[in-house]
Amino acid sequence: MLLKTLAPATVAMALLCSATAQAQQSMPPDAKPRFEVVTVKSAPPDETRQGFDLQGRHIKLMRESVLNIIIFAYSIHPKQVVDAPDWVSTAFFDVDGVPDVEGEPNLVQYQHLLQNLLEERFGLHMHKAKRDLPDYALRIVPGGIKFSKTTWTKDNLPHQGGHPGADGQTMTFTNSTMSDFLLLGIQHFADRPVVDETGLTGRYDFTLHWLPDQIKAPEGDAAPGLFTAMREQLGLELKATRGPVDVFVVDTVQKPGAD
Template identity: 40%
Template structure:
């Protein structure tokens, strides 16, 4: 198949935040430090439904500082900080993997930073306090990755519940795998075919309209122990489509417009992942300048697959030859042709925030990749028969 969907729609819920939404300041009585020296551990608390403790750990480097942030109530995984600057009393840093930034003012004694955490359209107050030996929070060990399903397993869904989604959603709201539990919300049959068979919607021909318009919530559990890999998840969905939707089709070829992804002359700017696990995470959320698409532990095929299923109106072909798994994000302003004309809500414009560039410019500037249109023969799925799902 020309389409390149892997676990590309295995994403966090739209607009969700790894770290919370409200801040609570802390205070600590420690000795003054050299002005501008932020090396050491800093602590602050955010709250969603319950407090989440954050630890920012900085160390001196040849030029400036290196750092990591830990959300210790969510595990011991550290996320690298970049763009760490201390300019007079202003401290800034970015956590690229979760699309978060922080900016604050260093106190006169160098023991606290009062500022704002930004991981979405609205800034949230957050005060970080320098930790001492007595006050420092313990960072827990990183949890081991989940037990994986045997690589040679041939799984099916042992139990699968399919319910109509009548919320009025115009696009898939999520496709997740948590251990052995598979769930998707507001997915059309077209979405599931695209994901399972690694094709874009224009590569599906001869399907009735309801395939794209009717939406379903599906919850399912495999009949084999262990967390499935991407290929096994696609296999289980294929079997579900055949069993419950009576899907049959044959292969054909058709000349279509496609997007070809290559590395720009300036070179790729993305970094290999810091995360463990076999599955990627994809999240898209509003930001002050537009929409930010975040990839965690993802291959290039995960990214191109997400683009061709949910963002763009044609197949995306990967010609980058980038082999690893990566953590990266790109912020862009969508146009009317993207997200099937229904993009996620954009933040209200302010005078201070300039709009992000379009997707194509943003990818070249921020990722070092080029996405260009090209007409080429591609494989298509010609639908022979399909039915609305059988009862649970």
């Protein structure tokens, strides 16, 4: 099932659309898989498909940059990756592999696989630091949130989906935490990192409909902008601030040799 066919800036938009597909047996939740077999090749210049693909245990990345893989693997904003060479965002690769554990990986396991891939095949080594950067604080507005705790059971995986339309962008979150909301939602539509200051620790169901800045508003009724939509529909706000932000400093990274 194709997980992403969108532009690199929206890498996490539809990342786990297949996570709720229960036809596939899931990996044991405590498993920490590595790739049993994996190939990494430079993407052909004429390749038109791009994205993350997950079909059971079979994992494919098509025309993805190292920067995009880092962003997803570590749940961070592009501006939190610093001191990386230019090619990490301009060179594109195809990845095809199978984990060493039976079953379909969940979100954390998928990220763990890609972290290992970055280290073993791209020689990526990073260290955490703090940098003074502009960011957004995600906060609850006066009056409280306007969505409810999930109706799904604890055995259901989170589900995030979305689609663009003539009147704006719609995203639906089910059984999702605020971390899920940041990773698969606003983090990749915001122009700076977003820090969760809501204090919400549960899982929730909600829908957000807004008009991204880059979409020209149609005549007649149109969705509000992201900031307004979050306040009106969710009871949340993005407050522009500046302060110490966690960043990942790239120490070493290299292009992989041919398989």
